Amino acid sequence: MFINYLKIALRNLWKNKGYSFLNIFGLAIGICCAALIFLWVEDEVNYNSNFADSNLIYTIPSNQKYDGQWRTFTQATPGPLAAELKESVPGIEHSAKTWQSDFLLNANDKSVNKSGWYVDPEYLDIFKLEFVEGNANNALTDVKSIVITQTLANQIFGKNVPALGQSIRLNDAEEFKVTGVVEDLPNNVTFGFECLVPFRNFELENPWTKEYGANFATTFVKLSPTANFETVNQGVRDFVMDKFEEDDTVFFLHAMKDWRLRDNFENGEQAGGRIQYVKLFIIIALFILLIASINFMNLATARSEKRANEVGVRKALGSDKRSLIYQFITESVMTTLIAGLLGVALIAILLPQFNMLIEKQLIMGWDDPLHLLGLFTITLSLGILAGLYPAFYLSSFNPVEVMKGMKTTSRSANLIRKGLVIGQFVISIVFIISAFTVYEQIQYVKSRELGYNKENLLRIPVKGDIVKNFSPIKQDLLATHTVNHMALSNSKILNAGNNGSGLTWKGGIDTEDILISYRYVSNGFFETVGITLKEGRNFSSTIAKDSSSAIISESFAKLMGDDSAIGKTINRWGDSYTVTGVAEDYLYGDMYGTSDPVMFINNHSEARYLYMRVDSTADLNAAINQIEETLAKYNPAFPPEYEFVDSSFNAKFQSENLVGKLSQVFALLAVIISCLGLFGLSAYTAEQRKKEIGVRKVLGSSVVNIVKLLSADFLKLVMIAMIIAIPAGYFLMNNWLQDFAYRIDINYWTFFIAAAMAQVIALATVSFQAIKAAIANPVTSLRTE
Amino acid sequence: MIKITDLEKYYATEEVRTIALNKLSFSVKTGEFVAVMGPSGCGKSTLLNILGLLDDPDGGSFMFNDIEVSGFNERKRAELRKHNIGFVFQSFNLIDELTVFENVELPLIYTGVKSAERKERVDAVLEKMQIMHRRKHFPQQLSGGQQQRVAVARAVVNNPKLILADEPTGNLDSSNGNEVMGLLTELNEAGTTIIMVTHSEHDAKYSHRIIRMLDGQKVTENILADFKSSERPLTTEGGTLTPAEVK
Structure with a gap:
């Protein structure tokens, strides 16, 4: 059968x-x-x-209360937290503090930039890595040891050459011994790395990491297999570090399975x-x-x-x-x-x-x-x-x-068929509407006034002698006229972070719990990035003691009172700063939200980035060559690296871009598939009504009339689909837009353009068959009947 | 074998109700060859559809081998039909996408006959109908007479007790028509009951008895030949079907 x-x-x-x-x-x-x-x-x-054990691994984010609102920081815990949590919360088997960094690795006459982590040795108890060489038990016990991935080992030492015991010079400073080679991590991991170095090294260079006030580390913990999540999580939430006086910080567990997909937090x-x-x-x-x-x-x-x-x-x-x-x-x-x-x-x-x-x-x-x-x-x-x-x-x-x-x-089958065609076009039109709206929203956010100029702005990570040779680098490059300004900063201009509270000043409101971002910059920073000063003066290179001056953002100035902030004194952790300038607010961190107030301090000893304003008329490739040459000259140990701020700006919209691109593709496919169906149905109708068409033509009907006759039925269906799809699309898109604080108002034109597009495409599809049927010789169709 | 009493069938459209069968009664004995005649629209085809268990009467009784079948659901009708009834249609009704062999094989598939036996039986019947050389052809590749022979082969391959023929020669020329009538007569002589609807007096003469209809009623009945009954039981898959089983 x-x-x-x-x-x-x-x-x-x-x-x-x-x-x-x-x-x-x-x-x-x-x-x-x-x-x-x-x-x-x-x-x-x-x-x-x-x-392995992915269900037992967690990070420790912190909820901190500012201005009555809980704010969640997923990778900002104090250094001592890892050890203290393990000590005092039962059920936590292992813990490790970590810090992500870029490393320059020199060995075997090769020099490569790689991303990696400073980690506590227990990191290897939390993440069971597959060791190709060496073993997890002692790989990170020695301070000057380094664990690298298989690919990195092959790149530096060559394939089939043992890397274990070889020496790698790290950041052009000290020699580290390879104590382990691990299998590469797959692409779909949240915290990837190419090398691991004991955290102790980072601690030695940065003694502040041992303090309780500095939230910087990513803390990982692993629960014991018998531990109950709720109990441990409650233990972590209840945990108050000895040195914390107030309980405005709450730690909690964030499961590994949620790192990628559920990492948004609202009010804690x-x-x-x-x-x-x-x-x-x-x-x-x-x-x-x-x-x-x-x-x-x-x-x-x-x-x-x-x-x-x-x-x-x-x-x-x-x-x-x-x-x-x-x-x-x-x-x-x-x-x-x-x-x-x-x-x-x-x-x-x-x-x-x-x-x-x-x-x-x-x-x-x-x-x-x-x-x-x-x-x-x-x-x-x-x-x-x-x-x-x-x-x-x-x-x-x-x-x-x-x-x-x-x-x-039967009539019911006809009705169902029509209903299904309407259904197809409702879906297609909603897809088109969505594609348009998503595109508009992305463009809207991307064209949001940033408060600085991201075009032709180059960011270079500070390594080696860049700070030391900042002046000659600047002199050389300015002389070529390819670079107009340059300055140092401790933060990426696009990003949040480096913030704190507890500032005081005379006459202002109590700012104990308002989060302020600190930006340590060299003079020339505002000209370089293009932030406008509203009031007062810029940091000066000629005023020797400008290190106790501060430039604050407009929103900060408002906190200090309605009168001018210039000349007021801000106390921060025992130091006082005099406000010499007020800069316009600029956008960083959450591109949809409002950025926190900023305090700029003229101090580049902790600079991590060098910003350069490339002349907009300069040939970009030539400029880059020039910059690379100059960097190579003054910082020979490190291969030059750079990134354009506008491309990192675009990268901030990765999810949105993905949705944008995919919604366009899917809208197109939905329309194509629907039209295939419509094409078939109209061909069938034309075939079925062949005799009728023949008779009509014999009786004197024009081709146009017949095309109209055959197309009208289908276009009516698309019309109905339009009527259903527009409110449906509005509802969906309105809903989607609610997730964004900075969003477009839905544009009704979008809807009509989308609907008109569907109508035109449907018309083109249907009329092909209709025209074919209409221009056929009626004699043949009548004879075959 | 068949006894219908006061059989009624209506066709209703939105405005008119047409009576197709009006309290029709007659019976057919096992092994008999009955021709049903009458003008177009007199209810012949409706009658044949009800007898073939393709359609349900709206009133009256239909006894098939002493079993009342008028209230049967579709599944039971299909069950009874596939084991006992063969159809021959005016328009042959062969499936265009199947070859001659596959068309004839179809009833055997529905009654669950095993593949090897199917091949044997289909070949035998094709041989008998002298259409063996065409077994791999598709219906469109055959002449009308050949197609009807295939249709007859398909109707008899399951050894039905009853063959219902709806104007079997209607689409054929006279020599092909005679050939088909010869085939039906042979089958009848071998014991199969045949009820045939026809417009042709010539074809009707092959039967034992002619029932003439008008407006859904029987008007006359002519007995043409002597017929001696020999009752044979209804069967399903080789076994005997008792009234209890069918119900």
Whole structure:
């Protein structure tokens, strides 16, 4: 019986090649699309899952209360916290404080910049790394030891050369001994590294890390397998460090599985994160599959007359309804299986493009049984989903009627078909609306007034002798006229961090609990980045003792009172600063929010970045060469590194860009698949109404009239879809925008453009068939009847 | 074998209700060959559909081998149909996507006959209908006469007790028509009950008895030939189907 079904299915597919192609191609796009989305979802969901005991590993974020609001800092704990937590909270088996950093590694005549971590030795008890050389027990016990990844080892020492025991010169200062080579980490880990160095080294260079007041470290803990999460978490929450006088800081556990997907916090509570996008994309994938299966349903039921006789004969020969349903579902599953194969080919072709789009290196992984099973499940369920309704519809035909050649197309089937077309276009139009709105929102935020000029602004990490040779570097480069200004800073201009509270001044409101960001900069900083001074004067290179001057941001000045802040004194941790200038507020940290007040201090001893303003008329490549040459001259040990601030600005919108790009792709695909279906349906209608068209033409109807006649029905459906999609799209997008503090007002034009686009595309699709039918010679169509 | 009493069937459209069968009663004995005649629209085809368990009557009784079948649901009707009834249609109703062999094989598939036996039985019947050389062809590649022979082969491959023929020669020329009528007569002589709807007086003469209908009622009945009854039991998959089992 099954063989019989397969034969019929194949022969039917072959006989109606055009319709089969529309069906299969639509389904294949759907399958490919869903598979790509699920690959992405898998990658996101499996973040960090490669680590053993991943369910026992946590970071310790802190909630700090400022101005009545809890603010969460995921990677800012005091240095001593790790050890103290382990000591006083039962259930914590291991803890480690860590600090991420860039390292210059010199060995074997090679010199490379790599990112790594300063970590406590217990880090290796928390993260069970696979050691290729050396072993975890003693790899970080010696202070001057370093653990590197396999790739890094190969890069420095060459393949198949033992790295263990070799010496690496770190940051052009001291020699470290390789005590371990570990397997590379996969791409989907939150805290990746290429080398690990004992934390003690960082502590020796930075004695302040031992203090309780400095929140800087990322603290990892591992619970004992028998520990109860709730109990331990409560223990951590209740923990108050000995040296803390007030309980305005609360620590808690943040599970490894949530690091990637649930890292947003609102007023101290976990509030989603990328997980929202993961869910969103799963829904999108399901919608795309639905649109594709609707094509199948519609073409199958519309063309049911062709199969009606067969149903009648089979029933007369003793088939019951159930075996007919079985037969038709077999057919739809067969169709989707063929589509699945085509889909696989599409995946192979499109995966590299998709990877480029989402900036990942996903692989199809055919050897993964889960992937095969997943693909098979998608295909099979798509086949059943698409086949179920046509199967019930076709198998319910009355054999007596269909064998007499009675019309089988019932009114209800027509209605359902129309409903399904409307459904497809509702989804498509909502997708188009979303794509537009997301794009507008991203552009809106990106064009937000920053308060400084991010174009042609170069950021160079400070290493080696850059601070020492700052003056000659500056002199040389300014002389070339490719660089207009340069200055040092301890922070990235785009980022938050380096902040604190507890400042006092005369006459101001109590600012004990207002978070202020500190920026230690050299003179020339404001000219370099382009922040405008509103009042007072800039830091001066000629005023020798400008180190006790402060320039504050406008919002800070407002805190100090309505009158001018110039000349007022600010006390910070025992030092006093005189306000000499007020700078305009600028945007950093959360690009959608309002940035904290800032205090600039003229001190570049702790500078970490060198900013350069490249002349806007200069040739960029030449300028870069010039800068690299100059840096090489004054800081020869370190290969020059730089980054443009505008590209790191763009990188801040990674999630949004991804959603933006993908929503465009999916909107396009939804429209394509819907149009494939519409193309098939209109072809069918034209075929069915061939005689009518012939008669009308003989009676004198013009081609235009016939095209109108044939297209109008479909366009009505798209029109209805439009009416449903606009409020639906408004609701969805309004909802999405609520997540952003800085957002666009929804633009109604967007909706009408989206709807008009759908209408035009649908018209083009339908009119192709309509025109074809209308210009056909009526004589042939009448004769064949 | 068949006894219908006061059989009624209506067709209702939105405005009109048409009576297709109006308290029709007659019976057919096992092994009999009955022709049903009458003008278009007199209810012949409706009658045949009800007898073939493709359609349900709206009133009256339909006894099939002493079992009342008028209230059967679709599954039970399909069950009874596939084991006992073969159809021959005016328009042949072969499935275009299946070859001659596969078309004839279909009833055997539905009754669950094993593949090897199916091949044997289909080949035998194709041989008998002299269409063996065409077994791999598709219906469109055959002449009308050949197609009807395939249809007859399909109707008899399951050894049905009853063959219902709806104007079996309607689409055929006279020589092909005669050939098909010859086939039906042979089958009848071998013991199969046949009820045939026809417009052709010539074809009707092959039967034992002609029932003439008008407006859903029987008007006359002519007995053409002597017929001796020999009751055979209804069967399902080779076993005997008792009334209790069917219900």
